Amino acid sequence: MPFFPSVLHEPPTPVDGLAIEVADLTVMYDERPVLWDVDWQVPAGVRMAVVGPNGAGKTTLLRSILGLVRPVTGSITVFGRPPAEARRWIAYVPQRTAVDWDFPATVLDVVMMGRYGHLGWVRRPGAQDRERAMEALAQVGMADLAHRQIGQLSAGQQQRVFVARALAQDAWLYLMDEPFAGVDAITEQAIVEVLRGLKAAGRTVIVVHHDLQTVPLYFEWVTLLNVRCVACGPVATTFTADSLRQTYGERAIVAL
Amino acid sequence: MGFAFWLDPTFRLVAVGSALIGAVGGVLGTFALLRRQSLLGDAMSHAALPGIVLAFLLVGSRDLPLLLAGASLSAWLGALLVVLITHRSRIRPDAALGLILSVFFGFGIVLLTVAQRQPTAAQAGLERFLFGQAAMMLQRDVEGIALATVLILVVVLLLWKEFKALAFDPAFAAAIGLPVMALDVLLTTLIVLAIALGLQAVGVVLMSAVLVAPAAAARQWTHRLERMVILAGGFGALSGVLGTLLSGWIGLPTGPMIALCASGIALFSLLFAPRRGLVWAVQLPRGKRDAGPSG
Amino acid sequence: MLAPQVEIMLVAALAGAACALPGVFLFLRRMALVGDAISHAILFGIVVTFLIVRDLRSPWLLIGAAGTGVLTAVAVEALRRTGRVKEDAALGLVFPALFSLGVVGIARGVGNIHLDLDAVLLGELAFVPFDRLTWRGWDLGPRGVWVMGGLLLLNLTMILAFYKEWTLSTFDPDLAEILGFRPAVLHDLLMGMTALTVVAAFDVAGVVLVVAMLVVPPATAALLTDHLARMLGLSVLLGLASALGGYGLAYALDLSIAGSMATVGGILFALAFLGAPGHGLIAQARQAARQRRHLAQQMLVIHLLSHEGTEAEHEENCLRTLPLHLRWDPAFAARVIEQAEQMGWVVREGELLRLTEAGRQAACEIIGSNGGMMPLSR
Numbered sequence: 009m010p011f012f013p014s015v016l017h018e019p020p021t022p023v024d025g026l027a028i029e030v031a032d033l034t035v036m037y038d039e040r041p042v043l044w045d046v047d048w049q050v051p052a053g054v055r056m057a058v059v060g061p062n063g064a065g066k067t068t069l070l071r072s073i074l075g076l077v078r079p080v081t082g083s084i085t086v087f088g089r090p091p092a093e094a095r096r097w098i099a100y101v102p103q104r105t106a107v108d109w110d111f112p113a114t115v116l117d118v119v120m121m122g123r124y125g126h127l128g129w130v131r132r133p134g135a136q137d138r139e140r141a142m143e144a145l146a147q148v149g150m151a152d153l154a155h156r157q158i159g160q161l162s163a164g165q166q167q168r169v170f171v172a173r174a175l176a177q178d179a180w181l182y183l184m185d186e187p188f189a190g191v192d193a194i195t196e197q198a199i200v201e202v203l204r205g206l207k208a209a210g211r212t213v214i215v216v217h218h219d220l221q222t223v224p225l226y227f228e229w230v231t232l233l234n235v236r237c238v239a240c241g242p243v244a245t246t247f248t249a250d251s252l253r254q255t256y257g258e259r260a261i262v263a264l
Numbered sequence: 265m266g267f268a269f270w271l272d273p274t275f276r277l278v279a280v281g282s283a284l285i286g287a288v289g290g291v292l293g294t295f296a297l298l299r300r301q302s303l304l305g306d307a308m309s310h311a312a313l314p315g316i317v318l319a320f321l322l323v324g325s326r327d328l329p330l331l332l333a334g335a336s337l338s339a340w341l342g343a344l345l346v347v348l349i350t351h352r353s354r355i356r357p358d359a360a361l362g363l364i365l366s367v368f369f370g371f372g373i374v375l376l377t378v379a380q381r382q383p384t385a386a387q388a389g390l391e392r393f394l395f396g397q398a399a400m401m402l403q404r405d406v407e408g409i410a411l412a413t414v415l416i417l418v419v420v421l422l423l424w425k426e427f428k429a430l431a432f433d434p435a436f437a438a439a440i441g442l443p444v445m446a447l448d449v450l451l452t453t454l455i456v457l458a459i460a461l462g463l464q465a466v467g468v469v470l471m472s473a474v475l476v477a478p479a480a481a482a483r484q485w486t487h488r489l490e491r492m493v494i495l496a497g498g499f500g501a502l503s504g505v506l507g508t509l510l511s512g513w514i515g516l517p518t519g520p521m522i523a524l525c526a527s528g529i530a531l532f533s534l535l536f537a538p539r540r541g542l543v544w545a546v547q548l549p550r551g552k553r554d555a556g557p558s559g
Numbered sequence: 560m561l562a563p564q565v566e567i568m569l570v571a572a573l574a575g576a577a578c579a580l581p582g583v584f585l586f587l588r589r590m591a592l593v594g595d596a597i598s599h600a601i602l603f604g605i606v607v608t609f610l611i612v613r614d615l616r617s618p619w620l621l622i623g624a625a626g627t628g629v630l631t632a633v634a635v636e637a638l639r640r641t642g643r644v645k646e647d648a649a650l651g652l653v654f655p656a657l658f659s660l661g662v663v664g665i666a667r668g669v670g671n672i673h674l675d676l677d678a679v680l681l682g683e684l685a686f687v688p689f690d691r692l693t694w695r696g697w698d699l700g701p702r703g704v705w706v707m708g709g710l711l712l713l714n715l716t717m718i719l720a721f722y723k724e725w726t727l728s729t730f731d732p733d734l735a736e737i738l739g740f741r742p743a744v745l746h747d748l749l750m751g752m753t754a755l756t757v758v759a760a761f762d763v764a765g766v767v768l769v770v771a772m773l774v775v776p777p778a779t780a781a782l783l784t785d786h787l788a789r790m791l792g793l794s795v796l797l798g799l800a801s802a803l804g805g806y807g808l809a810y811a812l813d814l815s816i817a818g819s820m821a822t823v824g825g826i827l828f829a830l831a832f833l834g835a836p837g838h839g840l841i842a843q844a845r846q847a848a849r850q851r852r853h854l855a856q857q858m859l860v861i862h863l864l865s866h867e868g869t870e871a872e873h874e875e876n877c878l879r880t881l882p883l884h885l886r887w888d889p890a891f892a893a894r895v896i897e898q899a900e901q902m903g904w905v906v907r908e909g910e911l912l913r914l915t916e917a918g919r920q921a922a923c924e925i926i927g928s929n930g931g932m933m934p935l936s937r
Binding site: 297300305306349353354355356358360361362363365368369371372374376377378381394469470472475477479480483516517519520521524527530531545 | 590638656782818
């Protein structure tokens, strides 16, 4: 079975082979710079890890690509379009802790939200959307929990629900914020499988990641971010002790 | 006393009005509860008072739609100021809510003393907006409430999935391109409208109970938003009718009686709702406690 | 014997000051609405206690009603801990219920309690001079002065006696626990102080407007100072000012006294919100403009540094394209560049802008201070 059985909308066309192009991006919160003059390019179809210390601006970078924060300077294009116009191609997996898991909803309810973007105003999700949501749940190994209340899930299962919701979006660019944080081994494996499937289906994946050891295992591209973009490129050439030291300071060497 | 009171057309009218108010409060209160904005409803309903009196003082008429328009405007202003204060200063939401609630209410009371000095008898009855007096509802008031109820329910129904996404995960809603800010404003406007509708029967002081208690009760019985909204609307309507009935029976303002009925339903639900009820939690052995109904 | 007006003013002022003190800690602990809940719930406490002691002037009424207030705070916390409802809903459930019960009790005249619903909402300050304390036939003045004065003294003593414990347990409860200061005890003490003060102030302002006296002066003080001791002092002063100003306004225009006091408190807050040095809106706007100019300088040198010596330097770092790349309007860009030249950070080379050594150093320092990054070696 192909990873995306049905393509409901026309795929975007990468410009110069790039999914994302960011130039001179500066973002501030409360008059404090979070991203300083970032130039960044992401080739289409790669799995990219974004790593950097706390407060490096990783989440802000994702939110900028979504057009959720207003940059002070600089430009962002996603598949050649400004973020607001590119949203139908983007799926976002926020940090698991960002929502109230006691919300009255079942697993399937949440995954169905991934279809909302395609539906437009007023229209209700139909049988086709339901089917796609169930497929997405099967892809993260949670089909049998579709009708469970979300408050009863483990941390890992919650994370997989969010990933399934993103899969149900049928997007071309996946932005995931720390999907591996605090999850069990089964979930980690399931998400790795998803990343592999997305890669095979030609989708671009950007993952904010905290575990430096697994970067070379799960990703072929890496961005080292610390307020500025320290380095960005294929893992083999970019993920070096030298660039890590520039990103984290001396203590990073111990971690490798 | 039998069921003779149902035959009384005045009572029936008032009961229908109160039921609609309770239903709308329950439905919109569900969204307020899930977005952790229960107390914003309290601040907004207190903030409605100066608007009512000011509308009366400026126009000099006791025309209900006019007073309620004043109430809505000042409730909205109160909500806006809460947001402004929390965003633009170090004052945190709890203090901002308490501040707006008490200062607006105090100013409303000041205006009320001004209104009471008016030579005409027209000001009589403004005080019913404090604790509510459902018996004062006229046929056309109830017709207006019914119209507004239909309007509010249609909007909620049409924008169901948008409101659901907003309530559960605003960041995601924004990411899929929903205009989160506009939806937030719309939902707040609907809540303001529900408060304005309820003021006549429930009053500014206890209107928040109609927003919070039915929704909190409904949450205990189900883990589906669809059912929760319907249940909350039902609990709200039931509180409205029961409260009006009791209030007429023992000769008290309607507001406290409706609030008591809603609180009673909430207490019963917290204790005895299947699975989530606290009574069952006590009997289960430690470690097997279950915070929600299982699918 | 003082003139009745003076007696009323005295009681209002004492109440304003007495409420502001626990209000500061409620504010700092984000419990302002717990104060709201307590003040609503004491009405129920007054009714219940009255059924037992049958005397509206009994000191037991004060204690019984305050006890109900504390129990309310405990009940809200217990309800929240069950996980069935969130904190805001727990508050929103408990206090309307108890308040309604209290209203029903009073309106139905349980045990012939003599209170009307207006008094519940507004207080009965005007009656203060009529309720006098006598001892062996001597008139000692209005009872309200003694009760409110006593509460002010009690609150002052509690705060001064445990000043360092309050400070520590408010800002760092964990550390206070480790050092053995039992922050839970102080929490209960605060609830007790709040409830007693609110019950005593019930006559002055009723249940809703007493919230204004608890919340508004501390919130205003928080905009004016960063120091706890000064915040306490300022809150008391603001409480006094609201009470006296409100009384004056009400007296001059014949308005509700409690309502005027809340209104004056609100006006004082609005003034501070706009004009407070440092935290006010106007000061913030000024500082933001200054910050924007400062950041623009930094952004300029960092941008120049980023592209220095690269192929794109002539495209990125030239006068013509800079406003475009940094999204500045040309006039703003011209001013920023001019200032940067004056500071000796950049020099013009025809169309190209170049960093001076000082500018390069400044850029490296900025990067270094924003996330512990070292300058890139080229």
